[in-house]
Amino acid sequence: MSIKELDKQYIAGTYNRFPVEIVSGKGSLVYDDEGKEYIDMTSGIGVTSFGIADDEWKAAAIEQINMVQHMSNLYYTQPCAELAKLLCDRSGMKKVFFANSGAEANEGAIKAARKYAAEKKGEDCYTIVTLNNSFHGRTITTLSATGQDRYHELYKPLTEGFCYAEPNDIFELIALISKTKVAAVMIECIQGEGGVVTLDKDYVKELRELTAQKDILLIVDEVQTGNGRTGELYSYMNYGIVPDIVTTAKGLAGGLPIGAVLLGEKVQDVFGVGDHGSTFGGNPVCCAAALSVINRIDSKLLEEVKYKSQYIISELENAEGVEGISGMGLMLGIKTVKPAAEIVKICLENGVLCLTAKDKIRLLPALNIDEEHLKKAVAIIKGACK
Numbered sequence: 293m294s295i296k297e298l299d300k301q302y303i304a305g306t307y308n309r310f311p312v313e314i315v316s317g318k319g320s321l322v323y324d325d326e327g328k329e330y331i332d333m334t335s336g337i338g339v340t341s342f343g344i345a346d347d348e349w350k351a352a353a354i355e356q357i358n359m360v361q362h363m364s365n366l367y368y369t370q371p372c373a374e375l376a377k378l379l380c381d382r383s384g385m386k387k388v389f390f391a392n393s394g395a396e397a398n399e400g401a402i403k404a405a406r407k408y409a410a411e412k413k414g415e416d417c418y419t420i421v422t423l424n425n426s427f428h429g430r431t432i433t434t435l436s437a438t439g440q441d442r443y444h445e446l447y448k449p450l451t452e453g454f455c456y457a458e459p460n461d462i463f464e465l466i467a468l469i470s471k472t473k474v475a476a477v478m479i480e481c482i483q484g485e486g487g488v489v490t491l492d493k494d495y496v497k498e499l500r501e502l503t504a505q506k507d508i509l510l511i512v513d514e515v516q517t518g519n520g521r522t523g524e525l526y527s528y529m530n531y532g533i534v535p536d537i538v539t540t541a542k543g544l545a546g547g548l549p550i551g552a553v554l555l556g557e558k559v560q561d562v563f564g565v566g567d568h569g570s571t572f573g574g575n576p577v578c579c580a581a582a583l584s585v586i587n588r589i590d591s592k593l594l595e596e597v598k599y600k601s602q603y604i605i606s607e608l609e610n611a612e613g614v615e616g617i618s619g620m621g622l623m624l625g626i627k628t629v630k631p632a633a634e635i636v637k638i639c640l641e642n643g644v645l646c647l648t649a650k651d652k653i654r655l656l657p658a659l660n661i662d663e664e665h666l667k668k669a670v671a672i673i674k675g676a677c678k
């Protein structure tokens with residue numbers, strides 16, 4: 293049986309795969325089983341921050357594999373402790389809980405927020421407000437947090453205690469808070485799966501002030517926007533605010549599974565022994581890889597992300613067949629006249645991998661994509677939009 297037939301017969305049918313089998317790659321280039329080359333504008337949906345098989349990233353992971361690949365959380369390991377310090381130093385948060393994915397990081401944040409509110413305001417203060425059109429994961433609780441009905445159908449009963457507000461409408465939120473006991477508000481500064489929709493700066497600032505006044509926690513889901521993606525280390529840094537809890541995953545370890553809940557000052561000690569845990573959380577190989585990723589996301593790299601973003605925007609915003617561009621840094625959504633899926637198919641045929649998000653083309657290339665490949669990919673995308 294071919295790989296495609298094996299996959300069809302034995303893998304649960306949750307993914308609508310393109311008819312391409314990727315076998316190898318280097319940087320922003322990947323190759324299929326027939327040797328065809330593609331420029332990767334997806335980075336595994338924002339995961340391979342420094343591209344495929346990056347030498348520095350590989351060396352960090354392999355060095356740790358040669359020492360210890362896993363220990364339980366009953367013992368100390370160096371990469372885990374050092375990564376936690378680095379994340380706190382760079383984000384302004386105070387403590388870290390390590391998980392394995394974005395959904396798990398959000399589960400951890402929801403638990404932390406509920407425990408904080410239960411202890412401070414009573415056990416009936418558990419509601420978490422999220423935004424319409426948000427996406428927070430696919431576990432029952434994180435899909436309950438997700439403000440899109442289509443993810444809820446057929447999975448009821450959902451986890452109780454979530455309600456949804458309209459993005460950028462501070463008055464709706466004020467009204468909601470006045471009639472419900474709210475533990476936390478959880479947002480994505482740029483709704484990725486929701487179609488690369490950027491929250492307004494004033495709204496995010498007002499939301500921060502409002503939640504701070506009422507001792508309601510502000511959780512920012514940086515699973516997709518984090519780790520340099522938007523031209524800052526975390527997207528909230530573009531808004532001049534400091535959240536109470538930050539969750540991140542995807543690009544953090546550059547292609548190895550990791551999730552992290554960054555706990556701010558108020559909640560730094562909310563978790564005590566036995567309150568939360570994860571067998572693989574803080575895995576030393578994933579943490580060593582993440583240390584190398586975060587150490588490389590310096591001001592020079594972030595400037596490059598912004599420069600490349602500007603290049604893409606300037607090339608595409610007035611191009612034929614393009615209606616508009618949203619997003620920040622190297623997380624961009626392109627609204628096109630033709631259906632996005634049709635453009636992605638043309639790009640694939642012409643050797644460029646792109647994503648969609650709702651009705652847009654979504655671009656999430658590696659942060660270090662080189663100019664030659666970026667220019668070539670943008671030219672092909674431009675041609676496909678016509």
Ligand code: PLP
Pocket residue numbers: 393394395396398427428429430480484485513514515516517541542
């Ligand atoms: N939160 C956001 C904003 C996401 O974009 C995603 C995944 O796309 C998740 C959470 C879930 O992450 P994971 O698939 O690692 O569980």
